[in-house]
Amino acid sequence: MTAPPVRILLCDDHAVVRAGLLALLGSEPDIEVVGEAGSGEEAVALAAKLTPDVVLMDLQLGEGIDGVEATRRIAATGVHVLVLTTYDTDADITRAIEAGATGYLLKAERPEELFAAIRSAAQGRTTLSPPVASRVMARMRKPLPTLTDRELDILAQLSQGLGNRDIARALFISEATVKTHLGRIYDKLGVDTRAGAVAVAKEQRLLP
Amino acid sequence: MTAPPVRILLCDDHAVVRAGLLALLGSEPDIEVVGEAGSGEEAVALAAKLTPDVVLMDLQLGEGIDGVEATRRIAATGVHVLVLTTYDTDADITRAIEAGATGYLLKAERPEELFAAIRSAAQGRTTLSPPVASRVMARMRKPLPTLTDRELDILAQLSQGLGNRDIARALFISEATVKTHLGRIYDKLGVDTRAGAVAVAKEQRLLP
DNA sequence: CCCCGCATCAACCGATCGGCCGATGGGGCC
């Protein structure tokens, strides 16, 4: 007897990529794409309706909720989510794993690895792309400084180009507090100016 | 008689995306993928060797030369380049067109549009995704301020988080000159702080 | 040849930033 095919739900905001993945996965007899979603909301709804074995999830979804949030909601229902994305920054990886992703694959991976990861994910087994695995290990060894929620708030305002006074007003705190937070942010990010902090924030995708 | 198929060279640094496009384009009888490249250098070499009718080019290529530079070199040999990418910022569009791209499509486009654009590009006809076309038109009507080369130099240093003195030293000019340039950069970008300038620069992908 | 855009520089000044000290209070954990 042959095992039943793995039922897949695709989620990617790029129609061409979805179509490409659909065509690509169509070449594997034991993998069946049962649905496509172009947004996080759609993916959450379809996952609940179709209860696929695996949701293939991109993290960058343009409008609406992002891939991490979609992953969190879908994973909470017990459906396995395999993240398939372009970026491998610490922030993205950490958030996805924390949200309950079963695996984390890069689009740069070879297609065979994707197939294998899908089959693994269907059984709840974790697969990580080598670069991703490396970063996870490095993170375990030397936990990088993580910004607190409040510090992220400050950083978000800073990335709008606001001065300390405006940040203070926007967050209903005093200017002194803003400066205190900024000092710690500089420390954690390894910079010593606000421009540098913004650069790192954008580079590392620390902000939504 | 049937026309000979359009011969395509794929260029994208993500293996999964390449495989997806390959499978997708395989469904069209009159489109034949004759080669794949995972880097700009590879694309330039293969384009010269295979002389395809159309090169399908992503702009973000990770290591090595970027998609714009690859487009410039390939277009210079008379081969049509159809840009297929995720981003639709003014800077990307402008650079790609200026580099000689025959068309500019977004990955969010429907697959049928991609097929049509490929056939058009094979005959040298231009196709632009609607959002891209909009931006081009808008740019014609009200030409946005363009940063000069020197201003981009300053902005690049600024994005490293350097202070005025360090920027001056890095570029072998006086601190006063740096401030003058920064003032004009603020003007053109519509900001009034260095943090804001860095934010816009990263957002608009003004820097390589 | 003259004008204009671009890059270069100077001097000045008020506002802001960054670094430093220390302090309080709440919440979770053992």
Place this chain on the structure above:
DNA sequence: GGCCCCATCGGCCGATCGGTTGATGCGGGG
């Protein structure tokens, strides 16, 4: 209860930034 993390605030000071005005030289286009 004690401990630690986090967020909150204050004050001080030197360094830096942002804005302004004005000036020089160089190159291209009309």
